[in-house]
Amino acid sequence: MAMMKVMATQGYDGATISGIAKEAGLTSGLVHYHFGSKQEILLHMMALLIAAHTQRLNAALEAAGERRVDQLDAFINAHLAIGATADPEATAAWVSLTAEAVRQPPVGQAWSTALDTLAEHLRPIIDAGQQEGAFKVDKDDIEPAVAAILATIQGYFVLAATNRELIPRGSAAAATRQMARGLLRIQT
Amino acid sequence: MAMMKVMATQGYDGATISGIAKEAGLTSGLVHYHFGSKQEILLHMMALLIAAHTQRLNAALEAAGERRVDQLDAFINAHLAIGATADPEATAAWVSLTAEAVRQPPVGQAWSTALDTLAEHLRPIIDAGQQEGAFKVDKDDIEPAVAAILATIQGYFVLAATNRELIPRGSAAAATRQMARGLLRIQT
């Protein structure tokens, strides 16, 4: 998506319609012909980003096997493996988008929905792990754990977009897995 | 700072000079008399935010005592205690600011400096804990741990600004402390 490329470096307000159009090899009029408004482009970009990510995530979870800890690792890896997020442009765009989620209610709603979807992938894993005794946590600590893991992932995105050199290459997924083990009291 | 209030709800581009001025009870002309450009206001706001935070952080660390684990907890609590960040406006403004750090190099630089400063507060604690044997980690895992803890904190800011209901009340600091224990292999 052209908007992603432009937003990655210019942010939402800096991403002008004609800038996006030029990046995509179109004219500004045509962009509006297809999208109606700038916000719609943003929402569409989000949908693409989320769809691509969801697909990757589902594939990773299916490949993870039966063990809860492996599923947990797969969830983390799907977000953070390979250099604290594979696509720097997508990461930067996502961070810019986060700021828009604060401002524009429709974007905020879509953002919330996306995060909720992630939580709904993660929660059952932790839930099952807890019930099966693999994760030795209180029932009451499950929701906090879901939030904590998602926070860590989002935080890595922020750091990757703004302070890449702070993250030792390849450490994000490993560190997060280790944190999750502590959080969920997984024996290793 | 008036800009913070406006940025919290409107973002950087949505925060107009005259909007900021009105919030502060001034006129737009006078704001420019003092600041020269909008970016300078942003940089000034960051400086205030960072200074206030640094002061709080230093006070917390001083009060923490000698034990490394207490210092670590103090560091985490200083960022996340009391409902996943005390001041919702400051949090929202910080998240908006993050997006600007991606766009505007001077802002990005200030942001990096701020994060580095935090890292420089956190690193010696972990360093010492490792050397003293309280934290049973490899030397090579110290930098990743610093990044991971900072990522988690920043991630909680993001969630607090966009998805507050995902974070169970008061769970942020506790969960982060627990994660840090797992990451640094602290016996409890």
Added chain:
Amino acid sequence: MAMMKVMATQGYDGATISGIAKEAGLTSGLVHYHFGSKQEILLHMMALLIAAHTQRLNAALEAAGERRVDQLDAFINAHLAIGATADPEATAAWVSLTAEAVRQPPVGQAWSTALDTLAEHLRPIIDAGQQEGAFKVDKDDIEPAVAAILATIQGYFVLAATNRELIPRGSAAAATRQMARGLLRIQT
């Protein structure tokens, strides 16, 4: 005509080609295939409006009989009978059109022609009435009278389109006939 419907509520500039096309169940491309330009559509709409009106007018005049005063009444009634203009859409479109006649010379020309045509229907009636002694006016007052009656009719259109409640139901034609009697000094 579709343009009339759209112009009645949106005016000329507010009436977009694709809006007109949608109203007519066509596509914008096809509209241009037939008309070449938006102005041409307007001119075509005028022609239709005028043709329909002229036909109605001629029929009314033929049915009016020999007496000049009856012909005069028929002329007035053909414009104003039945609730100060029967078709509100046509009236509103006509008023919008009037404004375009001020701006676009070709439209102004067509408008003038239309008014002249009306004058040419009205003038001979008054002329004959004056010569035959039914209308006791000076020869010099004929042209002013033609203008005055046309003005009253156009004025009723304006009021009907903008201030309908100012006109007591059904009073327009009667009042105009009475005014014309005063103007032409017709004994009653």
Added chain:
Amino acid sequence: MAMMKVMATQGYDGATISGIAKEAGLTSGLVHYHFGSKQEILLHMMALLIAAHTQRLNAALEAAGERRVDQLDAFINAHLAIGATADPEATAAWVSLTAEAVRQPPVGQAWSTALDTLAEHLRPIIDAGQQEGAFKVDKDDIEPAVAAILATIQGYFVLAATNRELIPRGSAAAATRQMARGLLRIQT
């Protein structure tokens, strides 16, 4: 007012903000600094036009003396004397404005109010004339008469803006007075 000049020849949509600004020797930004929106300029122009007219009308009515017929004539003359409206630009602008009254509800409201104000000047004259026996009309014919006279005046504005040559020089006021006499059955 600059907008009036531009609207007189270009209509409302043709009157661009920068066109108006240029006519007034300003920049487009400054125009918006003072007016907020194009519609507000239009409303302001209406207010000026109406205020100027109301003042002229009141002066004319005060100078008219006690006789009802003189007051009636003064009312008519204030609108139409001197070449079917003195200021061609104001007339043309008014006609363009009429079309906007059909489209833009706030303009329509202001237009209605203006017309109602005129009606409220005219009605008491006719009312009194009827009660005093100077005007030999039914009570029920007063409202229709008010509407008819206003219609004629508005109609002359339309003709003046679009078909000036149809109106013999200086005939408008005289013809209207004569029509009013017929309408109100005033003996002469």
Added chain:
DNA sequence: CATGAATGAGCGTTCATTCAT
């Protein structure tokens, strides 16, 4: 004939910035 994607000029509007007072 008919479609609808595509163009591009131009619109109203916003706003950081300047400057006379």
Added chain:
DNA sequence: AATGAATGAACGCTCATTCAT
């Protein structure tokens, strides 16, 4: 120090018009 009028560039968006299919 302080005001707020003034500037001007840039934005999102609209739409008459064109044209490949």
